[in-house]
Amino acid sequence: MWLETMRRKGVNISLKEYLNVGAVLSIAQVAIASAVLWAELGMGFRLML
Numbered sequence: 001m002w003l004e005t006m007r008r009k010g011v012n013i014s015l016k017e018y019l020n021v022g023a024v025l026s027i028a029q030v031a032i033a034s035a036v037l038w039a040e041l042g043m044g045f046r047l048m049l
Contacts, residue, residue: 003018 003013003015006013
């Protein structure tokens with residue numbers, strides 16, 4: 001849907017570029033979310049002790 005929206009606005013992005021950027025960003029998002037979850041759980045367990 002995003003790729004089609006960009007095409008309508010005149011921005012041409014190849015599917016390969018779209019997938020490459022998407023893969024990198026997805027890995028980064030999962031890593032950041034995991035780090036935040038790890039930090040929150042770590043603090044929660046320390047407060048309970």
